[in-house]
Amino acid sequence: MNPILLLLFILCSVFATLSHATTAYPSIPGTTPVDVSAGAPTALIPPRREVYGNGRIFDISHRYSPDMPAFDSVDGVGQFMWLPNSMKNGSIANNSEMKLPAHTGTHVDAPGHVFDHYFDAGFDVDTLDLDVLNGAALLVDVPRDKNITAEVMEGLHIPKGVSRVLFRTLNTDR
Secondary structure (H helix, E strand, O other), X not given: OOHHHHHHHHHHHHHXXXXXXXXXXXXXXXXXXXXXXXXXXXXXXXXXXXXXXXXOEEOOOOOOOOOOOEOOEOOOOOOOEEEEEOHHHOOOOOEEEEOOOOOEOOOOOOHHHOXXXXXXXXXXXXXXXXHHHOOOOEEEEOOOOOOOOHHHHHHHOOOOOOOOEEEEOHHHHO
């Protein structure tokens, strides 16, 4: 066989195989698969998922943005991500850096956040039991003109025995 034809055959086979393997993420039921091949006709838009495990898990996280609320700031978080190494500038990979206060966006407070002796003992968020953080939860609306204080908590009338509470606050609406 002619070596040029053989090379052409191999290249066509490789490209045909790659066209079926370019979707980097598995399809999500009920969504359109994302074509990430170099010749894709439209701009790439990553899929955003909010429901996982056929409805067993709901992602309630807010996406970060420079103007999102931040503790003790009226201006929001500001710039929080940098790309010091970029493939566009000759780096072999994109390397981002991120800096955020711990009380930004959707978060959980560590026991040491409100009890100084827990803070001194090292009770950080990585010491929390994930079983406590996952499961059915009561969603409570906090009055939009209030902070969550002991007085506000009493007024929310959370039933005894509730294991998990999610608070919908003014920040939830932003």
